[in-house]
Each structure stands twice: as structure tokens, then as C-alpha cells.
Amino acid sequence: MPATIRDIKNRTGLSLATISKYLNGGNVLPKNKKLIEEAIEELHYEVNEIARGLVTNQSKLIGVMVYDIESFFSGSILHYISYEMRKRGYGVLICDSYNNEEVEKQNLKFLLNKKVDGILMLPVNLSGAFVRPAREASVPVVLIDRSFTDDEYDFVGIDNRMAAFRAVSRLIENHHRKIAVITSDVEYTGMARLEGYRSAMYQAGLPAPEKYQRLGRHSFELGYVSMKQLLALDDPPTGVFLGNYETTLGGIMAVNELGLSWPEDISIIGFDDLIVSKVVRPKIWMAVQPMGEICSKAVEILMSSIEEKKEQITPVKVHFGALIREGSSIRDMEET
Amino acid sequence: MPATIRDIKNRTGLSLATISKYLNGGNVLPKNKKLIEEAIEELHYEVNEIARGLVTNQSKLIGVMVYDIESFFSGSILHYISYEMRKRGYGVLICDSYNNEEVEKQNLKFLLNKKVDGILMLPVNLSGAFVRPAREASVPVVLIDRSFTDDEYDFVGIDNRMAAFRAVSRLIENHHRKIAVITSDVEYTGMARLEGYRSAMYQAGLPAPEKYQRLGRHSFELGYVSMKQLLALDDPPTGVFLGNYETTLGGIMAVNELGLSWPEDISIIGFDDLIVSKVVRPKIWMAVQPMGEICSKAVEILMSSIEEKKEQITPVKVHFGALIREGSSIRDMEET
DNA sequence: CTGTTAGCGCATTCAG
DNA sequence: CTGAATGCGCTAACAG
Numbered sequence: 001m002p003a004t005i006r007d008i009k010n011r012t013g014l015s016l017a018t019i020s021k022y023l024n025g026g027n028v029l030p031k032n033k034k035l036i037e038e039a040i041e042e043l044h045y046e047v048n049e050i051a052r053g054l055v056t057n058q059s060k061l062i063g064v065m066v067y068d069i070e071s072f073f074s075g076s077i078l079h080y081i082s083y084e085m086r087k088r089g090y091g092v093l094i095c096d097s098y099n100n101e102e103v104e105k106q107n108l109k110f111l112l113n114k115k116v117d118g119i120l121m122l123p124v125n126l127s128g129a130f131v132r133p134a135r136e137a138s139v140p141v142v143l144i145d146r147s148f149t150d151d152e153y154d155f156v157g158i159d160n161r162m163a164a165f166r167a168v169s170r171l172i173e174n175h176h177r178k179i180a181v182i183t184s185d186v187e188y189t190g191m192a193r194l195e196g197y198r199s200a201m202y203q204a205g206l207p208a209p210e211k212y213q214r215l216g217r218h219s220f221e222l223g224y225v226s227m228k229q230l231l232a233l234d235d236p237p238t239g240v241f242l243g244n245y246e247t248t249l250g251g252i253m254a255v256n257e258l259g260l261s262w263p264e265d266i267s268i269i270g271f272d273d274l275i276v277s278k279v280v281r282p283k284i285w286m287a288v289q290p291m292g293e294i295c296s297k298a299v300e301i302l303m304s305s306i307e308e309k310k311e312q313i314t315p316v317k318v319h320f321g322a323l324i325r326e327g328s329s330i331r332d333m334e335e336t
Numbered sequence: 337m338p339a340t341i342r343d344i345k346n347r348t349g350l351s352l353a354t355i356s357k358y359l360n361g362g363n364v365l366p367k368n369k370k371l372i373e374e375a376i377e378e379l380h381y382e383v384n385e386i387a388r389g390l391v392t393n394q395s396k397l398i399g400v401m402v403y404d405i406e407s408f409f410s411g412s413i414l415h416y417i418s419y420e421m422r423k424r425g426y427g428v429l430i431c432d433s434y435n436n437e438e439v440e441k442q443n444l445k446f447l448l449n450k451k452v453d454g455i456l457m458l459p460v461n462l463s464g465a466f467v468r469p470a471r472e473a474s475v476p477v478v479l480i481d482r483s484f485t486d487d488e489y490d491f492v493g494i495d496n497r498m499a500a501f502r503a504v505s506r507l508i509e510n511h512h513r514k515i516a517v518i519t520s521d522v523e524y525t526g527m528a529r530l531e532g533y534r535s536a537m538y539q540a541g542l543p544a545p546e547k548y549q550r551l552g553r554h555s556f557e558l559g560y561v562s563m564k565q566l567l568a569l570d571d572p573p574t575g576v577f578l579g580n581y582e583t584t585l586g587g588i589m590a591v592n593e594l595g596l597s598w599p600e601d602i603s604i605i606g607f608d609d610l611i612v613s614k615v616v617r618p619k620i621w622m623a624v625q626p627m628g629e630i631c632s633k634a635v636e637i638l639m640s641s642i643e644e645k646k647e648q649i650t651p652v653k654v655h656f657g658a659l660i661r662e663g664s665s666i667r668d669m670e671e672t
Numbered sequence: 673c674t675g676t677t678a679g680c681g682c683a684t685t686c687a688g
Numbered sequence: 689c690t691g692a693a694t695g696c697g698c699t700a701a702c703a704g
Binding site for chain 1: 338382384385386387389390395396397400405406407408410411412414415418419422427428429430431432434443446447449450451473588589592593595597610616617
């Protein structure tokens with residue numbers, strides 16, 4: 001049985017209140033302070049956070065909801081978030097929605113039941129209607145990476161349209177005219193990136209035929225299959241923009257398997273810099289999200305909402321710029 | 337403010353005890369039952385688990401400690417575990433040790449502070465000494481995937497030595513004589529798999545020269561670099577056993593980049609079947625761990641330890657067999 | 673089967 | 689600055 005505040009009361013002869021005050025950073029006479037500290041040491045006392053939570057109405061827990069914990073992106077996010085929260089003494093409750101809208105709704109309720117002090121979410125639902133219970137319970141929610149189409153919450157991520165625009169521009173600048181895209185048209189980020197691709201093409205006066213737009217839910221398989229299809233076309237593209245990490249990985253694998261190589265046979269620029277890109281040669285051009293910054297910003301916003309429990313004023317949206325990192329996977333088509 | 341048991345007392349005129357009993361599945365007169373259910377409905381009442389936890393001395397939380405949350409393996413494990421625990425109404429507190437022994441020790445204490453009811457762990461430490469605080473607090477711990485070299489806890493995983501032995505045997509049966517291994521010699525699983533490789537070679541009377549054993553900490557890079565080195569040898573191996581998912585992925589990428597292909601140029605058999613292998617062709621032979629079974633077994637063991645709070649009797653170790661799944665990545669060397 | 677009475681471990685009024 | 693008293697929301701004996 002762990003020691004309680006009562007044990008240290010008996011040991012020091014002080015009252016519960018004094019000890020409690022000390023524990024919460026209040027002023028206590030030096031000699032009492034010493035007394036308490038000694039007792040804590042001896043008894044290996046540690047505050048029972050769940051008891052404290054009952055009275056302060058805080059659990060020192062936050063919930064993190066991810067659309068798919070098996071995705072590479074989630075792992076990275078979770079890494080940074082758990083690090084940030086640990087520093088602040090918060091526990092991180094994880095919920096996996098495995099890309100299922102219904103499950104996500106239940107997860108939210110589950111977390112609310114657990115009395116989390118706040119929620120960080122990488123949502124699968126495009127609509128934010130299901131988040132209402134959190135708002136009603138005035139549990140702050142911060143969105144990461146993806147936002148809703150119909151409701152506003154605090155958000156931290158990148159400007160996806162712009163990132164894609166800039167990535168595709170890199171191909172255009174290198175005089176590519178036949179540029180394809182592999183991305184999602186059913187997820188928030190994918191849709192924005194698709195738009196970025198289309199804008200860039202349009203603005204450069206280049207055609208963006210449907211056969212060059214391979215869409216579906218972001219996945220390794222989408223990248224793999226689409227890349228093979230693109231390269232098998234009668235009139236294949238010379239450059240391909242891959243819309244996220246999974247598709248990038250799949251696309252790379254496909255090119256390799258076909259015995260082709262970049263930038264000689266095909267130019268590519270991918271998205272999201274996780275493990276693989278560190279090691280693949282020739283190095284691949286990448287639109288890189290600042291994961292660490294995104295997470296620490298999201299945590300910062302969440303924490304301030306938790307602390308000032310004032311009603312949500314107006315949602316804040318933070319968009320970082322993606323870094324377009326240089327590689328050797330784009331060939332200049334004019335130097336032919 | 338959410339409704340409390342008191343609100344429903346006022347609304348029904350019943351006593352707290354009766355309501356509490358109903359909530360905990362006790363017998364209540366049908367008419368009272370109806371009364372309570374109505375009130376619950378109206379008031380949107382939900383039990384405050386943290387208050388309940390204070391008296392029952394349970395948090396309905398378990399902790400999961402992983403050596404590296406960014407590894408593919410962790411994501412898969414977390415997926416299954418969170419699913420199993422949700423079914424049981426438990427929250428999952430996640431801790432990432434990012435392969436740091438010191439961090440892992442702190443994580444354990446952190447979880448204990450959060451009063452988790454049990455811990456599932458994929459440890460980074462080889463020694464189990466740091467788990468003592470959990471044992472002292474009689475918080476059950478179940479190890480997954482990796483075990484300690486110096487202390488015993490409940491464990492669920494596979495027989496790594498045997499899995500590796502069988503994987504390498506697949507190459508031997510196909511008349512390979514020059515067989516290499518890429519795996520870890522500093523992690524529990526890697527060491528056992530290395531042993532399996534060596535036994536298989538020894539037993540078949542085949543040499544296992546050092547140049548064919550590429551060792552280090554399991555990583556994508558290890559697989560990538562090692563495979564390139566192996567294939568650049570004067571006398572390269574004809575078959576390679578890749579010791580885990582990351583190294584498998586790295587090895588595949590290396591073969592592809594060299595413009596080689598399996599099974600013509602090199603025969604390979606990998607480990608752990610996650611996303612990529614579903615999509616790479618020709619299909620790769622794989623030693624596959626039954627992730628779902630492992631996790632549900634681990635959860636089952638943990639739950640029973642939590643429920644029967646009797647002192648730990650004797651640790652139980654469950655080893656599943658890995659499935660050696662057929663592919664087309666091994667060439668029969670006699671058919672030359 | 674139901675109601676009354678005590679706490680769980682702690683923070684927080686209020687006096688002193 | 690300190691101490692005694694009160695209650696957070698709920699469960700667990702007991703009586704009735």
C-alpha cells in the first residue's frame with residue numbers, strides 16, 4: 001500500500017491542509033517544509049493523482065485519436081505527442097479508429113467517459129458533427145493534420161494545397177509537361193493536395209488529364225498499383241507527384257520492381273519524410289512536414305485551452321509551411 | 337456539469353446504495369430498475385470512473401510501453417491491444433521509450449503513478465531489474481515479443497529461435513549453401529533469431545562465416561546497407577534471411593535498387609508480415625507472427641492477473657509458432 | 673431488496 | 689502560516 005498524505009501527517013504531526021499546501025507549491029514554514037520533505041522521502045510518498053483529480057476535476061490525461069495507428073504517420077505523431085505530454089505530467093490515452101467513422105464516434109465518447117482533460121485528434125470523419133459531445137462537456141479539442149469540412153476547431157498542420165502546389169512546381173520548373181499525381185480524393189489532406197496539383201498544372205497551362213490522376217484512399221497499395229499503371233500507359237508521364245508517405249513508398253517500390261530508376265526513367269517527388277527516405281538512393285525530392293513543430297504547437301494550444309478554462313473563444317488554425325527538400329529524383333527535361 | 341448519482345437519487349427518490357447496486361449489476365426491483373433507467377436516460381448520466389476508481393482502487397487503465405512507437409511492429413501491436421482493451425472498457429495509456437533504457441525506467445514509474453491496473457510491455461532493457469517497482473506495487477506486467485535475460489514475467493510471443501531455424505531451413509532445403517543473415521545481436525528477438533540461423537546452418541553442416549552475418553540494432557538501414565554489402569562481396573551469398581520487418585524492408589529496397597531481382601539473382605526470406613509484403617511481387621517468403629493472437633493472449637493473461645489479485649504465482653510463458661508463409665522468392669539451386 | 677453510514681485520498685473553504 | 693471541517697462521486701459494509 002502506498003503512503004498517503006495521512007501517513008505523512010502522522011509522521012510530522014502537521015495537518016492535512018499544510019501538507020497539501022506544500023504539495024501544491026504553497027508557502028510553508030521552512031522547518032515544516034523540511035519535516036514534510038523528510039517524511040516524503042522516508043515513506044516514498046507520491047500524490048495519488050486520481051484522488052486529486054476527483055476534487056480538482058482534472059484527470060491529467062489527454063486523449064489522442066488517430067485515424068489509423070498502423071500508418072507510419074500516426075507513429076511519428078504519437079512519438080512527438082507522448083514526449084511533449086510526458087514533460088507536462090500528462091498521460092496519453094490512445095484510441096485507434098482504424099479508418100472507421102463509427103468507431104471514431106465511439107472513441108470520442110469513450111475518452112469523455114475517461115474524463116480526459118483534452119483531446120488531440122487526427123480525424124477520419126470529414127464532418128465534425130460527432131465532436132459535439134466534447135464541446136458540450138467543454139473538453140478542448142485540437143485537430144492535427146486534418147480539419148473538418150463543416151465545423152471549426154483549433155487546428156495545426158500544414159497548408160496542403162500550397163505544399164502540393166510547390167512540389168508539382170518543382171517538376172514544372174524542370175520542364176516536365178506530362179505530370180501525374182497519386183493521392184487521395186476522399187481524405188482532407190489528399191483533397192487539398194490534389195487541388196494543389198491541379199492549380200499548379202492549370203497555372204502553368206499544362207493539361208492534367210484524368211489518366212494522370214490516380215485517386216483513392218491513401219495507401220501503400222494505391223501508390224504501388226497506380227505507379228505501375230501510369231508507367232504502363234502508352235503515353236506515360238515523365239514526372240509523378242506522390243501524395244503522402246504510404247503512396248510514396250508504394251510508388252518507389254513499383255518503380256524499383258519494374259527495373260526502372262529515377263531520375264533517368266521517371267522523375268518523382270514524394271510526401272512526408274519518415275524512415276525510408278533517409279536511406280533510399282538516389283535521394284528523393286520530398287515535401288516534408290515539420291512533425292515536431294506541428295505536435296508541439298498542437299500540444300501548446302491544447303494545454304492553454306485546458307488551463308484557461310474560459311469558454312472557447314475563436315478557433316485558431318496554424319498552418320506551417322512544408323519544406324520541399326532537395327533530392328536527385330527529378331530530371332531536367334530540357335537537358336536532353 | 338455532468339449528472340451524478342445524486343441527481344438520479346433526487347429524481348427517483350431512491351437511495352444512493354440502490355442506484356449504485358443497479359449500476360454494478362446487482363438485483364433491483366423491476367419498478368425501481370425502470371425508474372433508474374429512465375432517470376439515467378433523461379439526465380444522460382454516466383458513471384464517473386475516476387470517482388469509482390478512488391474507492392475500488394482501480395483506474396480501468398492499463399499502460400503499454402513500447403521500445404519504439406515509430407516502428408512498424410509497435411503500430412500493429414498497439415492496434416490489436418487497443419482494440420482488445422476497448423472491448424473490456426479499459427483505457428490504454430501509451431508510453432514510448434524510443435529505444436532508451438533510461439526513458440523506459442521513467443516510463444514505468446510514470447505509469448505506476450497514474451495507477452494503471454496493469455502493464456503490457458515491449459521492453460528495450462534486456463534486464464528486468466527496473467520492473468521491480470511494479471512488482472512491489474503488485475501491478476501485473478506482461479511482456480510481449482521480448483523477454484528479459486535475468487528475470488521472469490508473464491510473456492507472450494513466438495519462439496524466435498525456432499522461427500528463424502525454420503526460415504533458414506527453407507533456404508537449405510532449396511539447396512542453398514551460402515546463406516547470409518541480417519539481424520540484431522543486441523535485442524532479445526534478434527539474438528534468438530541469430531541463434532536459430534546458426535543452429536540451422538550448423539545442423540546442416542554448412543559454414544556460417546562472419547562475412548555472412550550482418551549484425552546491429554534492427555533497423556531499416558541495417559537491412560539496406562547490409563544487403564548491399566552482401567551482394568558486393570566477391571563471393572556473395574545465394575540466400576539471405578532477414579531478421580525482422582525493418583531489415584526486410586531495407587533489404588528489399590536494396591535489391592531493387594541494384595537492379596537485381598528475386599529469386600533469380602538472390603533468394604530471400606523475411607520476417608513479419610505487415611503492409612508492404614502484401615504488395616511486393618514476386619511474393620516474398622515470410623516468417624509471420626500471429627499478431628492478433630499474441631495480443632489477445634497477452635491481454636487475456638493480463639486481465640486475469642488483474643482480476644484475481646492473488647499474488648503472482650508462477651510466470652506463464654506462451655510461445656506461438658510463427659507461420660512460414662510461402663512466396664516465390666526462393667530459388668531451388670539444384671534446378672540450375 | 674433497500675436505506676444509512678462511512679470512508680477512498682486529497683484540495684479547499686474558513687477560522688485561528 | 690496553520691488546522692479543523694467539508695465534500696468531490698462513488699462503493700461497501702452494515703442494518704432494516
